Amino acid sequence: xxxxxxxxAIFVLLASSLVAQNAMAKDADQFxxxxxxxxxxxxxxxxxxxxxxxxWVFKRKNWPVQVIAxxxxxxxxxxxxxxxxxxxxxxxxxxxxVVVDSEKAPITMFRKAxxxxxxxxxxxxxxxxxxxxxxxxxxxxxxxxxxxxxxxxLAMVD
Numbered sequence: 001x002x003x004x005x006x007x008x009a010i011f012v013l014l015a016s017s018l019v020a021q022n023a024m025a026k027d028a029d030q031f032x033x034x035x036x037x038x039x040x041x042x043x044x045x046x047x048x049x050x051x052x053x054x055x056w057v058f059k060r061k062n063w064p065v066q067v068i069a070x071x072x073x074x075x076x077x078x079x080x081x082x083x084x085x086x087x088x089x090x091x092x093x094x095x096x097x098v099v100v101d102s103e104k105a106p107i108t109m110f111r112k113a114x115x116x117x118x119x120x121x122x123x124x125x126x127x128x129x130x131x132x133x134x135x136x137x138x139x140x141x142x143x144x145x146x147x148x149x150x151x152x153x154l155a156m157v158d
Contacts (some may be wrong), residue, residue: 028104032068032078034130034156036097037061044085048074055085062127064097064156080155096130098140101155110148113137119147133157 011157016113040061045052048071055122058079065087069076074086080099106121113134119143122128128140137148138157 004063006141019091026151029070031070033064033076033090034064034096035067037063037065038091038093042091044077044087046085048072048076048086052086054119056083060128062095062097062109064092064093064099064127066156067092068156071158093137097127098130098138098154098157100126100128100149100153102153107149107153108147109142111147113148115148115150120145122149128154130157 002083011077037058038061040059040128042058043054043059043065044056046055056082063079065079066077067079068078068084070089071086073089074094075089077087077092078084080101080148105124108118109120109122110118111117115137122142126142131139131141133139133151136151138151138154139146139148140154
């Protein structure tokens with residue numbers, strides 16, 4: 001009887017692990033979704049493979065992209081200017097980042113979403129880690145600083 005309970009417990013653990021992995025895989029393959037680049041140099045190709053020519057090279061680590069499709073081990077991505085190309089999937093992180101892109105630059109990061117008590121100022125092109133957004137403000141992180149910036153001053157955010 002003890003062997004039966006042990007077998008049943010192992011079966012339940014394995015089944016629940018497979019269900020969890022399946023759910024995570026489905027979330028990872030939902031398109032479009034935002035992501036960022038893991039490397040400071042990332043080739044963007046005309047098609048999903050090394051046999052396709054390089055269209056351009058991203059030269060910023062953590063640069064935000066929108067993942068719009070997948071083919072085997074390649075993601076089709078769109079940059080903040082709307083250009084599209086293919087990147088090897090292992091070079092893309094699920095970490096969400098945004099770029100300061102505002103005519104009002106430099107922009108201010110505030111301690112709270114109330115727009116009071118400034119923490120830092122950013123110029124265009126600064127890459128920030130995105131936590132969450134409200135309709136008008138986004139909670140971001142830059143190095144060890146956390147705070148809120150106005151949503152309309154950022155690119156790669158809905």
